[in-house]
Amino acid sequence: MTPAPENLERILFTEEQVSARIAEVAAEISDKYRGRDLKLIAVLKGSVFFLTALARAITIPLKIDFLAISSFGGPSRGPTPGLVRIAKDLDEPIHDEDVLLIEDIVDTGFTTRYLLQTLAGRGPRSLGICTLLDRSVRRIVQVPVDFRCFEIPDRFVVGCGLDHKQLYRNLGYIAVLDPERG
Ligand code: IMP
Numbered sequence: 001m002t003p004a005p006e007n008l009e010r011i012l013f014t015e016e017q018v019s020a021r022i023a024e025v026a027a028e029i030s031d032k033y034r035g036r037d038l039k040l041i042a043v044l045k046g047s048v049f050f051l052t053a054l055a056r057a058i059t060i061p062l063k064i065d066f067l068a069i070s071s072f073g074g075p076s077r078g079p080t081p082g083l084v085r086i087a088k089d090l091d092e093p094i095h096d097e098d099v100l101l102i103e104d105i106v107d108t109g110f111t112t113r114y115l116l117q118t119l120a121g122r123g124p125r126s127l128g129i130c131t132l133l134d135r136s137v138r139r140i141v142q143v144p145v146d147f148r149c150f151e152i153p154d155r156f157v158v159g160c161g162l163d164h165k166q167l168y169r170n171l172g173y174i175a176v177l178d179p180e181r182g
């Protein structure tokens with residue numbers, strides 16, 4: 001079903017802007033990881049759209065893997081600290097690989113920090129973070145973001161993999177959801 005546009009307050013980044021920015025970040029990643037064993041790891045489901053767009057724009061060999069987390073959320077948008085667990089683990093080890101964790105959004109930072117700690121314990125050669133959106137104004141725990149496509153204001157957004165009640169992930173643009181009608 002096509003999501004109803006009247007639920008969206010405004011478009012923050014158009015599909016063209018998103019693709020252009022992803023291409024820039026993909027070029028940076030291709031330069032930085034040339035000659036290394038790059039593996040992109042995405043968290044289901046939100047980051048999958050970004051991962052596929054990014055992977056197609058990267059010009060060096062790479063592998064991909066996925067994990068899924070369950071969060072037992074409190075009242076905030078993201079999970080409550082300590083209440084995240086892995087619901088589906090990676091298929092392959094990451095020992096000695098150059099791992100880039102692909103995120104849809106880094107908000108409070110709790111989810112990303114949990115994932116970083118979990119992955120770091122498995123002995124990757126390097127471990128970086130690449131996020132489509134960074135809402136650093138809401139950060140509670142600090143995480144080192146190596147690559148970011150866009151910094152965003154403190155508004156709830158959907159599209160490019162980000163959902164509201166599992167809807168809107170398939171939008172090609174990033175939009176602010178109207179809190180009255182979302
Ligand atoms: P954090 O642990 O607070 O950084 O939360 C990150 C997670 O919260 C993301 O992976 C999203 O699933 C969700 N999230 C945070 N902000 C938004 C938003 O504006 N739209 C949709 N999902 C969001």
Ligand code: MG
Nearest residue numbers: 045046047104
């Ligand atoms: Mg998510």
